[in-house]
Amino acid sequence: HGSWLNMAEIELNVLIGQCLKRRIAEIEIMRDEVKAWESTKNGMKAGVNWQFTAEDARIKLNRLYPTLEM
Known part of the structure; x- marks a missing residue:
């Protein structure tokens, strides 16, 4: 569960824990190590199992969605 921002934060934390x-x-050493880590992670082709649909969000977060009066 989570947004793309949550997923990005998780991946950055993994990068820090595994690489940094x-x-x-030296900045060049860091760049090389991050590139190597990135290549390895991208090679895994791991996906995200999005379980929180837009419809679920509308139900669960109803108070955040404006109601239009006509």
Whole structure:
């Protein structure tokens, strides 16, 4: 469950934990390591199982959707 922003935050936390959780003295070394990590992750072709549909959101978050009076 979650939005694309939640998924991006999760992936950034994984990147930090797996790749950047130490001091890296040179920016080029960091770039190379992030590129290698990114290539590996993209090669896995993992998808996101979106379970919270727009219709579910309208029901669950009804108070956030405006009601139009005609």
